[in-house]
Amino acid sequence: MTDLNPTRAAGEELLAAFAPKMGRHYANGRNTDHGPGEHNAVSMLSPYIRRRLVLESDVVAAALAAHGPEDTEKFVQEVIWRGYFKGWLERRPQVWASYRNGLDADLAILERNRRLRRDVDRAMAGQTGLACFDAWATELVETGYLHNHARMWFASIWIFTLGLPWRLGADFFFRHLLDGDAASNTLGWRWVAGLHTRGKPYAADAQNIATFTAGRFTPRRSELAEVTQGLEATEPDGLPPVLPLRPVTLPQPGRSTALLITDEDCRVEDFDLAALDIRAAAKLMAGHLRSPLPVSELVLRFEDGALADATARAGISTVEMQANDPVGLVRWAAGAGATQIVTPYVTRGPLRDWLDEATPALAKEGITLCEWQRDWDTAIWPHATAGFFKVKRNIPRILEQMSLA
Numbered sequence: 001m002t003d004l005n006p007t008r009a010a011g012e013e014l015l016a017a018f019a020p021k022m023g024r025h026y027a028n029g030r031n032t033d034h035g036p037g038e039h040n041a042v043s044m045l046s047p048y049i050r051r052r053l054v055l056e057s058d059v060v061a062a063a064l065a066a067h068g069p070e071d072t073e074k075f076v077q078e079v080i081w082r083g084y085f086k087g088w089l090e091r092r093p094q095v096w097a098s099y100r101n102g103l104d105a106d107l108a109i110l111e112r113n114r115r116l117r118r119d120v121d122r123a124m125a126g127q128t129g130l131a132c133f134d135a136w137a138t139e140l141v142e143t144g145y146l147h148n149h150a151r152m153w154f155a156s157i158w159i160f161t162l163g164l165p166w167r168l169g170a171d172f173f174f175r176h177l178l179d180g181d182a183a184s185n186t187l188g189w190r191w192v193a194g195l196h197t198r199g200k201p202y203a204a205d206a207q208n209i210a211t212f213t214a215g216r217f218t219p220r221r222s223e224l225a226e227v228t229q230g231l232e233a234t235e236p237d238g239l240p241p242v243l244p245l246r247p248v249t250l251p252q253p254g255r256s257t258a259l260l261i262t263d264e265d266c267r268v269e270d271f272d273l274a275a276l277d278i279r280a281a282a283k284l285m286a287g288h289l290r291s292p293l294p295v296s297e298l299v300l301r302f303e304d305g306a307l308a309d310a311t312a313r314a315g316i317s318t319v320e321m322q323a324n325d326p327v328g329l330v331r332w333a334a335g336a337g338a339t340q341i342v343t344p345y346v347t348r349g350p351l352r353d354w355l356d357e358a359t360p361a362l363a364k365e366g367i368t369l370c371e372w373q374r375d376w377d378t379a380i381w382p383h384a385t386a387g388f389f390k391v392k393r394n395i396p397r398i399l400e401q402m403s404l405a
Helices: 008-021 022-027 046-050 056-071 073-091 095-111 112-122 130-145 150-160 166-176 182-193 206-212 298-315 327-335 350-364 377-385 388-393 395-402
Strands: 256-261 277-284 319-322 339-342 369-373
Touching: 008 022, 008 046, 008 056, 008 298, 022 056, 022 073, 022 206, 022 377, 046 319, 056 073, 056 377, 073 095, 073 182, 073 377, 073 388, 095 112, 095 166, 095 182, 112 130, 112 166, 130 150, 130 166, 130 256, 130 395, 150 166, 150 182, 150 395, 166 182, 166 298, 256 298, 277 298, 319 327, 327 350, 350 369, 377 395, 388 395
Parallel strands: 256 277, 256 339, 277 319, 339 369
Antiparallel strands: none
């Protein structure tokens, strides 16, 4: 993964190369983790999709064009999962707030508890003595990627076999995954823990690991915990209620504008830039907001490259800004004489938190934060109120709404 070029052109080249495999080849081989450098049955597009260097709609269109709806059913579902998770977290932002608060508490305990710190350090360093888990920890740190099946096994072992706090594991992933986003990462770990689909934790099974690593790993059954229940007791009141989607303030043509480019969406050229009176533009480096702990250099370099490519394609002169003190955003926009900051929609996560912190100060300066929203999101998110089944049932309608059916 370290040799991936973080550009739209590279992502589209990868998309074209994998399109012939998006049908039965993917359906039959997607669950097998062949190890670093051998992930040939999966697309490896996730770092590009996560930043929208490649659009989900383009990926689905390519699959349907090459193989038709029946043979691409599994592939299309996996693409839509990411949109489902994003929409689910948008409807339950309390879950994100709970994760961040819980992570702060776990990190405080980690600082005080020497034994826990030793165990977590060993797990992250791939020194537990469990061969499969240690190999996955090493692959994650060295490449910024793990096969989806390996992510599930890893999380289950972290939580149930090693008995480590799930949020510390989620943070480890978030700091290292090139495709890491707040929704997929947080809810993926909650799903394994039995908190997303309550009472249904995911158990890492020795035979399953042996089968779907093609025999690379053959753990003994006794090495893995028997999982009889999840972590439901940590949230005894159940899931929080579903909230309405956050209202979006759209950009106003003609108003003096500060354009903000983030790695939440690196295709600002898809939007109507010509309608805006752009006084200033900035590419915002925000990867460090993923965690209170240091974020992988692989992640930060990929973000930097993606933003450089995005600004070059937009054809707009930009300054580089670090997402540190939110007041800096206000000073920049006010100094340019802008009355609105315009950016593609920022979903629930660390950058959304940072922008929310800045919003009151922006309002005092008479500056409105405006966002463009993708049709892909508006098609999926209304259905993302419960489990994935509701979204799955509506996939034909979603594809029709996107003119992909």
